[in-house]
Amino acid sequence: VERTFIMIKPDGVQRRLIGEIISRFERKGLKLIAAKLLKVSEEQARAHYAEHAGKPFYPSLIEFITSGPVLAMVWQGVDAIQHGRALIGKTNPLEAAAGTIRGDYGIHTNRNLIHGADSKESAEREIAIYFAPGELVDYELAQHHWI
Ligand code: GTP
Ligand code: MG
Numbered sequence: 001v002e003r004t005f006i007m008i009k010p011d012g013v014q015r016r017l018i019g020e021i022i023s024r025f026e027r028k029g030l031k032l033i034a035a036k037l038l039k040v041s042e043e044q045a046r047a048h049y050a051e052h053a054g055k056p057f058y059p060s061l062i063e064f065i066t067s068g069p070v071l072a073m074v075w076q077g078v079d080a081i082q083h084g085r086a087l088i089g090k091t092n093p094l095e096a097a098a099g100t101i102r103g104d105y106g107i108h109t110n111r112n113l114i115h116g117a118d119s120k121e122s123a124e125r126e127i128a129i130y131f132a133p134g135e136l137v138d139y140e141l142a143q144h145h146w147i
Contacts, residue, residue, distance in 0.1 A: 005126035010068035029147035
C-alpha cells in the first residue's frame, strides 16, 4: 500500500472541478486520507517545486501555484502514485490522453489543473510540506476487499 500527494491547482479550484476530480480518484478505488483547502505560500511553493528551480518556466510556475486556493490531498492504495499519475495524464494537455483529467479538461501546460507526486520520495517529501503527520487519517473502507 502506497500514499500519494495530489493537489488540485488554482485553475481546477476556480473552474469548480474539485468534485469531478475527487470523484475520479474515489471511483478508481483510492482512499482519501487527508484533504486541505489552502493558499500555497511562497516558501511552500519553492519547496514543492525545488527540482525545477532555474528552469525557464519556474517563475511562472511559482506565481501560478500561489495565485489562489488549491486543494491538497493524500490518497492511499496499492500503487497509488502510478495510478494517480495515470488518472492525471501527461504534463502537456496536448499529449494527455482523452479520459485523463488533463486530457479532458486542460488545453495549456501552465494551466494543467492538478499535480501528482511522481515517486515515493516526492510523495513523502510533498506530504510533509502540506500536512502534519497527525492530519493523515487512518480508517478502514468497507469496500476495501472488493477493490
Ligand atoms: P506536476 O504534477 O505539476 O509536478 O506536473 P508534472 O509532474 O506532470 O510535470 P513537472 O513536474 O515536470 O513540471 C511541473 C509543472 O511545471 C508542470 O505541471 C507544468 O505546469 C510546468 N512545466 C513543466 N515542464 C514545462 C515546460 O517545458 N514548459 C512550461 N511552460 N511549463 C512546464
Ligand atoms: Mg512533477
